[in-house]
Amino acid sequence: MGPFDRAPFIVIWETTRACALACVHCRAEAMPQRDPRELTTDEGRALMDRVAAFGDPPPLLVLTGGDPLRRPDIVELVAYGSHRGLSVSLTPSGTAAVTEARLRALRDAGLARLAVSLDGATAEAHDAFRGVVGSHHHTLKIVERTRALGLPLQINTTVCRRTVGDLPALARQVEEFGAVLWALFFLIPVGRADAGEALGPNEIEAVLEWAAGLGGRVPFGVKTTEAPQFHRVLAQRRGPGAPASGGRGERPAVTDTVRRAGRAVTDGNGFVFVDHVGNICPSGFLPLAVGNVRKHDLVAVYRDNDVLTALRDPAQLGGRCGRCEYRQVCGGSRARAFALAGDPLAEDPGCAWLPAAGAYAVIAGGSDAPPPVSEAAVMQALGTVFDPELGMSIVQLGLVYDVCVQDHVVAITMTLTAPGCPIHDVMPEWVRTAVMRVPGVERVAVTLTFEPAWTPERIQQTPPASLPR
Amino acid sequence: MMPPAPGRGVSPMLPLAYLVTATVAFVVAALAMPWLAPELAGHYYQPRVLALTHTVTLGWITLTIMGASYQIVPIVLGRPIWSERLARWQLVVTAAGIGGLVGHFFIGQWPGLLWAAGLITLGVGLHLVNAILSVRGLTSWTFTARLVALAHVGLALTALFGTLLAVDKVVRILPGSLFPNLHAHVHLALLGWMLPMVIGVAARVYPMFLLAREPAGWPGRVQLWGLGLGVPAVVVGILTGRVLLAAGALAVAAAAVAHVVWVLGMVRGSRRPALDWGLRFVLTGALALVPATALGVALALDILAGPRVALAYAALALGGWASLTIAGMLLKIVPFLVWYRVYGPRAGREPVPSLPDLGWPAAERLAWTLLTVGFATLAGALALGEAAWIRAAGLLVAAGALVFAASLARVVHHLMPCAGRATVAPVRRVGAA
Numbered sequence: 016m017g018p019f020d021r022a023p024f025i026v027i028w029e030t031t032r033a034c035a036l037a038c039v040h041c042r043a044e045a046m047p048q049r050d051p052r053e054l055t056t057d058e059g060r061a062l063m064d065r066v067a068a069f070g071d072p073p074p075l076l077v078l079t080g081g082d083p084l085r086r087p088d089i090v091e092l093v094a095y096g097s098h099r100g101l102s103v104s105l106t107p108s109g110t111a112a113v114t115e116a117r118l119r120a121l122r123d124a125g126l127a128r129l130a131v132s133l134d135g136a137t138a139e140a141h142d143a144f145r146g147v148v149g150s151h152h153h154t155l156k157i158v159e160r161t162r163a164l165g166l167p168l169q170i171n172t173t174v175c176r177r178t179v180g181d182l183p184a185l186a187r188q189v190e191e192f193g194a195v196l197w198a199l200f201f202l203i204p205v206g207r208a209d210a211g212e213a214l215g216p217n218e219i220e221a222v223l224e225w226a227a228g229l230g231g232r233v234p235f236g237v238k239t240t241e242a243p244q245f246h247r248v249l250a251q252r253r254g255p256g257a258p259a260s261g262g263r264g265e266r267p268a269v270t271d272t273v274r275r276a277g278r279a280v281t282d283g284n285g286f287v288f289v290d291h292v293g294n295i296c297p298s299g300f301l302p303l304a305v306g307n308v309r310k311h312d313l314v315a316v317y318r319d320n321d322v323l324t325a326l327r328d329p330a331q332l333g334g335r336c337g338r339c340e341y342r343q344v345c346g347g348s349r350a351r352a353f354a355l356a357g358d359p360l361a362e363d364p365g366c367a368w369l370p371a372a373g374a375y376a377v378i379a380g381g382s383d384a385p386p387p388v389s390e391a392a393v394m395q396a397l398g399t400v401f402d403p404e405l406g407m408s409i410v411q412l413g414l415v416y417d418v419c420v421q422d423h424v425v426a427i428t429m430t431l432t433a434p435g436c437p438i439h440d441v442m443p444e445w446v447r448t449a450v451m452r453v454p455g456v457e458r459v460a461v462t463l464t465f466e467p468a469w470t471p472e473r474i475q476q477t478p479p480a481s482l483p484r
Numbered sequence: 485m486m487p488p489a490p491g492r493g494v495s496p497m498l499p500l501a502y503l504v505t506a507t508v509a510f511v512v513a514a515l516a517m518p519w520l521a522p523e524l525a526g527h528y529y530q531p532r533v534l535a536l537t538h539t540v541t542l543g544w545i546t547l548t549i550m551g552a553s554y555q556i557v558p559i560v561l562g563r564p565i566w567s568e569r570l571a572r573w574q575l576v577v578t579a580a581g582i583g584g585l586v587g588h589f590f591i592g593q594w595p596g597l598l599w600a601a602g603l604i605t606l607g608v609g610l611h612l613v614n615a616i617l618s619v620r621g622l623t624s625w626t627f628t629a630r631l632v633a634l635a636h637v638g639l640a641l642t643a644l645f646g647t648l649l650a651v652d653k654v655v656r657i658l659p660g661s662l663f664p665n666l667h668a669h670v671h672l673a674l675l676g677w678m679l680p681m682v683i684g685v686a687a688r689v690y691p692m693f694l695l696a697r698e699p700a701g702w703p704g705r706v707q708l709w710g711l712g713l714g715v716p717a718v719v720v721g722i723l724t725g726r727v728l729l730a731a732g733a734l735a736v737a738a739a740a741v742a743h744v745v746w747v748l749g750m751v752r753g754s755r756r757p758a759l760d761w762g763l764r765f766v767l768t769g770a771l772a773l774v775p776a777t778a779l780g781v782a783l784a785l786d787i788l789a790g791p792r793v794a795l796a797y798a799a800l801a802l803g804g805w806a807s808l809t810i811a812g813m814l815l816k817i818v819p820f821l822v823w824y825r826v827y828g829p830r831a832g833r834e835p836v837p838s839l840p841d842l843g844w845p846a847a848e849r850l851a852w853t854l855l856t857v858g859f860a861t862l863a864g865a866l867a868l869g870e871a872a873w874i875r876a877a878g879l880l881v882a883a884g885a886l887v888f889a890a891s892l893a894r895v896v897h898h899l900m901p902c903a904g905r906a907t908v909a910p911v912r913r914v915g916a917a
Contacts, residue, residue: 047841146835207835403823403831404816404839405695405756433692434562437555437820441828448832471695471755 017327018278019285022069023317027077027288027299028062030054030092033085036108036145040173040208049085052292056088058309060095062289065313067099074287076101077130079299081291082108090120097125104128106171109145109154115164118157122164129161130169130198134177136184144177158192168194174222174242175202175212182222186229194235199226201242201365203300203350210355210396210452213365220367223248241300241348243279244366247341282349282359283326287317297326300350301359325360334362339370355454357391364454388420388455396449397427403438409446413473416464423457425450430469439463494554494565496821498572502551503818504896505579507889509543510807514885517862517878524878525871527791528798529666535589540802541673542582542604546639548810549681550578550611552817553632557618560628560688566617570610578607585650594653601650608643612636627704631684634711638676645669660723668722670798675715675736678806683707683743686770690747693763693816694754703742703749710739718784726786733784740777744770760840761848765812768856772804775863796867803859803881811855811888819843819895826898842898847891854884 033049034041054062067073076096083089084107096103104127107113121129131154135141138151145151161168170189172178178185189197201219204210214222219242226237227248239245280286283297290296294304295316305323306316317323325331326349329342336347347363355364397418398410409415409429417428427446431439443461450459516536517524523532554571558564565571581603588596615636622629646669652658658665691698717732747770759767779797782788819842827836858880865873 400832401838403827404820406838406840432695433559433688436692437559437824438828441824441831445832471691471697471753474695474755 020327021318023074023287024280024285025075025077026066027079029080029291030078030083031081031085032291034080034082034108035110036147036150040202041206050291054293056091059092062308063096063099063101067101068314073101077104077106079106084112090124093121093126094124102127104130106130109150109157111153113157115160118160118164122166126166128167128169130171131157132171133185134173136181136188140181162193168192169196169198170194171198171200173200173202177212179222189235190233196236196238198238198240200240203241204354205300205302210454216365216367219365227252241350243281243345243348246279246344247368250341250344278344279346281346283323284346297323298350301353331360333360335370336362355392357389388423388453390418390420392453393418393420393425393450396453400445400449411475413475414469423455425456426460428462428464430464432469434465494558494568496825498568499551499555500821502547502575503814506544506547507892509539511885511889513539513544514882517881518875521871521875521878524866524874525869528795531589531592535586538589539586545678545806545810552813555817556685556689560685561619561622563618563622566614570614574607574610577603581607597650597653601647605643605647608639612640628684628688630708631680635677635681635684638672638680642672642677645672664723668719671718671722674801675718680711682809690750694750695756696750696753699746699749703746706742707739710735714739729784733781737777737781740773744773761845761852762812762815765808765815765852769805769809769812772800772808776800776805792867792869796863799859799863799866803862808855814892815848818892822895822898842895844891844894847887851884851888851891854880854887858884
């Protein structure tokens with residue numbers, strides 16, 4: 016029985032998708048306005064009741080977004096969660112909406128920690144990444160106010176090609192800010208994130224080695240998201256027989272009340288995500304809906320759903336992850352496996368460790384060499400091509416008739432809603448651009464056909480909820 | 485001139501130029517309404533009322549249909565526009581003619597109408613040449629193709645009749661009395677040009693917007709036969725006798741009702757998650773066709789009579805049906821044209837706004853409310869002949885037109901080179917995310 020079979024270590028609730036920023040990597044594809052289907056205040060309270068029902072101690076609860084401060088009831092929700100005995104953290108966007116008054120209200124409501132994103136060591140780099148000029152300025156204001164109010168601060172940084180060069184400088188800033196934790200989010204190509212921005216396995220390994228080397232030298236902890244092999248790296252640095260630790264540069268801040276996991280927390284294994292309309296997913300980076308809190312009990316879904324139990328069972332892992340001696344503390348990024356191979360139980364293509372050889376090797380995957388291309392990965396890429404007027408993907412609209420993958424060449428046969436559709440001239444290029452981002456794809460051929468003609472019955476009303484195998 | 489290569493899209497700037505000009509005409513006409521309330525409270529045959537009417541029918545409705553047809557006809561008929569250059573010249577010539585016609589109506593100088601009407605006829609001629617050469621070789625004469633062809637016949641006859649009326653103002657050449665000739669001209673425009681064009685294009689475009697199946701069945705036959713036989717009967721009946729007019733009016737009414745039946749069927753079968761304000765405008769316009777048709781039939785059957793009812797009928801037809809429908813279509817077409825020009829080439833390579841991001845839903849909702857209430861009130865006020873009520877209704881319409889124009893201006897603003905930088909956020913990735 017795994018340590019997270021009965022309860023997750025952390026529950027993330029995407030309270031809204033509304034956000035004023037336009038981050039180039041946004042997992043949630045955040046939008047300017049709030050979705051009217053968002054969970055209501057009462058539904059949010061009910062969700063927190065179920066989080067508390069996991070047992071004692073209850074999972075950590077992170078209210079994320081979008082920008083959670085776009086919800087007018089956010090203070091009320093934090094207060095309710097705290098009252099229920101939950102450790103509630105918040106991840107607001109770096110905007111002017113995070114005023115001192117709101118921060119004070121959040122602190123008084125019992126907020127345990129505030130996390131803010133910093134993705135560049137300079138204003139220019141951060142603002143370019145976040146898509147809005149001035150975001151860096153607002154972020155630093157939030158940092159200043161959070162510290163002034165005595166709230167524990169966490170800094171989140173997306174690790175990708177654009178940001179990797181800034182990591183040493185960012186580490187110094189995290190220290191200067193007095194943050195208790197630096198969370199490194201390794202980019203997964205979902206939402207708006209570009210697969211070309213993701214680091215390859217050897218690059219990820221280098222970053223993890225560097226981050227592990229921070230331990231003991233910096234006054235803040237370091238944790239990784241979607242790079243659970245950090246625990247393998249830490250274990251290897253400690254040597255054989257050493258106990259597993261939380262995987263941090265251990266120097267807990269006195270004011271920080273948020274506990275830490277003793278092993279990697281991965282998608283569906285210690286981690287569960289509830290999106291803005293209540294869908295329960297293994298994580299925000301692994302958007303496989305396995306239930307909905309409006310209809311299903313979060314506790315029951317987490318404990319019993321086939322997808323989630325499979326994700327928690329190391330015996331079901333494929334490839335190198337299935338053979339790895341560190342699979343109990345790591346388990347690999349299931350989101351990356353799904354994003355790049357189309358199978359959440361496949362080996363993590365972002366890991367450089369070869370278990371059989373017991374040594375590092377140059378792994379085919381990520382950006383280092385062309386990996387095999389799966390039809391599922393192509394379909395996922397096609398799911399990111401949207402009709403600009405309808406706001407629905409070409410997959411959801413049923414415009415894709417056939418996908419044929421042969422070696423590294425992808426042939427796509429598709430249609431449009433009408434023969435004279437004005438995007439006739441540009442759609443093939445959009446499709447080509449999206450599919451070329453799938454690692455391993457070298458050539459894409461797009462054929463438009465109107466036989467058979469498209470009909471509205473081809474529209475998929477709901478996303479697939481089952482685990483693709 | 486060489487025709488453009490098949491499949492080549494029209495430059496978005498061509499239809500945009502027409503649509504922006506037409507929107508300016510709409511705003512001018514709407515602003516004039518409260519001011520012309522005393523004239524509108526009287527008989528419709530007054531120079532300034534004629535100037536207002538032509539600003540609406542030619543400046544707003546005809547220019548929109550012409551411009552939109554350069555965007556939509558290649559889609560619905562699958563044929564490229566024969567010459568974009570000719571279409572650009574056509575806009576210049578037609579707009580100059582409309583300006584001249586409206587201006588001379590306004591100041592009551594009849595001889596000046598001649599050159600203005602001549603320019604409009606030339607513009608219409610250029611449009612017809614472009615349309616005919618564009619559909620040359622068309623093999624599949626669908627419902628839409630037939631009604632578009634019928635509409636262009638109606639346009640040609642309307643322009644010809646209008647030119648003859650202008651000449652008749654200076655040199656008496658037309659037989660018969662003034663009012664039947666005038667009514668025949670009006671109904672050629674309304675039923676022979678606008679109605680078949682709108683319902684023909686609607687049969688292909690509404691399903692695309694609503695994500696519904698293309699309509700089929702008996703309502704299509706009723707529309708084709710109703711307009712094909714009814715419009716000539718109405719026009720000839722106005723000029724010659726009541727029996728033909730009544731039969732024609734009933735046939736056209738059947739076509740209008742069949743169109744509404746189709747629209748309601750498409751709405752019922754829609755797979756679109758939500759109706760945007762453009763579609764709400766369009767659907768409200770379709771519903772306004774019902775009272776407009778009822779009033780038209782009542783006038784044709786002599787159940788109702790007089791200039792007051794005729795003006796109310798015009799307000800329902802040109803305002804309630806045509807203007808709301810056209811406003812809705814513009815809210816669909818203009819954002820697409822702007823998006824296609826500004827963001828289409830960048831889609832998939834960088835984050836770009838989606839089409840709905842370009843719009844201004846709050847303004848669109850306000851415009852819908854003001855224009856819907858305004859046109860309904862205007863029809864009632866015109867029927868009563870109360871200048872104060874007409875002015876109040878005119879103010880509502882004017883406010884609605886201004887808000888509508890502002891919402892379109894916000895979209896068109898994206899064409900400005902600085903707009904992309906000014907609106908860094910919010911953006912989302914469209915095309916390829």
